[in-house]
Amino acid sequence: MARTPSGLTRRTFLGTTAATGTAALLGSPASASAPTAADAEAWPSYPDGRPVATRRLDAQDAGPVLRHGDGPDRCDIHGARDVWVYRYRGTLYMHYDGAGDEGWLACLATSRNGTDWTKHGPVLELGAPGSDDSKSASYGVTYRAAPGDWHLYYLGTPNASPPPDRVPAFPYLTMKAHGPGPTGPWTKQPDVEPFRPQPDTYYSLTASPGHVVRHRGEYLQFFSASVQDSTSTKRTIGIARTRDLNGPWQPDPEPIVPLDEQIENASLHYEHANDTWFLFTNHVGLDESGEYTDAIWVYWTRDLNQWDARDKAAVLDRTNCAWSPYIMGLPSVVPLHGRLALFYDGRAARDVSHMGRDVGLAWLDLPLCPP
Template sequence: MKQKTIILALLPFFICCFSLRSKAQQYLDGRPSTSLRLECQDEGVVLRHGNGADSCDTFGAREAVLNKDGNKYYLFYDGAGKDGWKACLAESDDLKQWSKKGAILALGDSGKMDSKSASSPWIIKSDGIWHMFYLGTPHTSPAPDRIPAFPYLTMKAQAKSIEGPWVKQYDVTPFVEKANSFYTVTSSPGFIVKVNGEFLQFFSGASQDANETKRTLGFARTKNLNGSWDIDTKPLFPPTEQVENSSVFFDDATKTWYLFTNHIGITKENGEYTDAIWVFWTKDIYHWNEKNKAVVLDKSNCTWAKGAIGMPTVIKVGNKLAMLYDGVEGNSTSHMGRDIGLAWMQLPLKISGN
């Protein structure tokens, strides 16, 4: 009788644990989800929009891309300013206190493919030169928001210093969108790494029909950063995964590659929006399995953003992995009014629920 009483008393605990391990977000259109999670501790907002030089981020700060050169951190982010979205720069010694430097890219002249937005830059240093691959588009929504609209294109700039000045290279076309592919309306830049003598870029690809937009990531390859890139025919993940943007980390301790990306969710009330940060993992950088994925950050463990949670960028700091990301304070799912937050993960990374 005593044993039965103990079992009955513990039953709610076992039910609760089982629910936490097995429950996955359900989307109204049936797009894939996962019940796995990567342990992550959110610290909150570290860079707020609104006070950038020359009104460069008056309407929002988002799309964080983090780099380190020497002992200083350099954060490129999209500032939604008075004349459009442009890449801006902020600098820090500790990832928490940031000094804003203003816009580093100007909008292109009328007729240029970056005439409405020059944003979301990913960089890599090679032979003493910093190479930048940024998002350009000739289309946006009306003022004052000026949200970039398809097509999202990859464009090129370079500099001798990470701080700039950055010189656009309109004569370089890294890659373009392609009909009847997974990147018909989006072929925008992503994380770049050099492996086996070639550069790999985890670029964002999207296709669109009358009913929906499908988003995924693909591989672009080159040995010449000032030349064209070859794109693999198949994407890393099925477009039904609905992920975009990338930040990749290699864990030396476990010999595992981790790809952090923002997931696009959907609700009846809000339609599609960036609802969470996901991570995929593999031992082989050239081969990824969509089943190996987990939620990193969503409304359940983010301390301030309970609606839109956007693009992640990660970097190793001591025995932890730091992640910057954008979001909107409260329940809003808007593209506008975003700030940038900081979260931490203990190394080696731990996936729970499997």
């Protein structure tokens, strides 16, 4: 559908900010000055007052690198999005949600350079009717524990919109599979239930998979969480913990940042140069078109167990994305050729549809420094 610019002031203000140059934001202490009262009037805003990112760590966009429509057996005929990219022995592996004729499934593509990809088709199948992944088995996050010991945490749901779109619908659940290598084959483990939405928590509506890291003798999974109240859905990232990758996980009692941040999905990068963790996530914005993923944000900390919602910056949005005018969805980052590759999904059309998405690539210089 045709869409006119909203009342958001993001383009006006942030376009001016971007002109100061990425190098200054990445490296100059002077660029980290605190906002003034005059600045506050120019920050982007949303109708419901949800928080904004008032700093920038600009990525350099390279445009689409994987387009939907030509996957094996029509696996991505309706769209390609929600990426998880991992590297093993010089090869990049990408799990992406292929919107096919039967539903959204985690599909595999491989590359040596991050820009030229070979599609291999789905790595998961829909579950049996009535099962927790009967309508979608998608967004597959991998973790290599040892040689021949690979773990896959994926999003399952028993609900989806009608065909042909078949968009996965709440609840989003974390499910488990295991495989011998980066390409699987993946064997589902329905008897393993990592964690599930729980009433009266910050993850009462969804508890879907995220980046897994090993830290101080335990595994931490930065999962997507959400709640639904009488007026809206609110979203954040939580940490679930375990010492057994084939066992249950225990979510922390509080998320890493408040639900009002309106973020979902997490991809982490550890910067050795300054002992800092960077968490990339997609932000959900709001305007007259409704809610949609309008930006990639990054948060940073030196302690994985302590995060401050004030320590964040915008990385990619409509001011610096070269091809997708409104949609910047689910990020995945991986160091590549001395830079940090940021993969995300977008849509070239001037609307906010869930369908017809493609995968884009943007770059950040290393080492990363908080702006």
